[in-house]
Amino acid sequence: MNAIDWINQKYHKEATFPEFKSGDSVKVHVKIKEGDKERVQVYEGVVIAIHRSGAGSTFTVRKMSYGVGVERIFPFSNPAIQKIEVSSVGKVRRAKLYYLRDLSGKKARIPSQDRADLLLAQKDADQATPAESADQQ
Template structure:
């Protein structure tokens, strides 16, 4: 039974990504009696859990330099698709919480892909 449930989460709508990658998540949002899609783009701060409980956290810098974080459940039916915008360089930690305290310029330099 557990194997069947974990197979359902492996979907083509979700790309394979790792912490440090810049990702674009499209989510369905219900406002009143109508639905619309909203795009949230940011770098992957953390991936946690497995199977149906797997989730990931994205962080972006919003207007006026305020950081915005959002956590998405991979198995959520509201999550339409996840696309990789830019692959970051391989992070040494699995949780990039230390980037919360850094200025945006330093975060970009740390996560920038090296050729």
């Protein structure tokens, strides 16, 4: 085992966050320390990239703040991240959405699918699966 594998194994954090992908709208709850006080700040935006590389895995979230695009890169292993909520699931065909940087207004929108619709679709698929397996026997 070389040094890089050892470090990745030692510092790789278990996936305690929900599964998300590029195009999803997320809310990242981050602990911020201001002087002696600590508070939780919610950073809400669209995931435009996920870089998976063991312990150094990161994801990039982009949001518009007062008409200015703001991007922030979060390491998955960052202990300051309390939780991640997936607001909506986007329908995109790319893994990296860097083209959103050049778009504004309605062109920058990502078609989304509600979480409720996804959960209902998964529930229907789960219910249909046992019946299909019984028919095959």
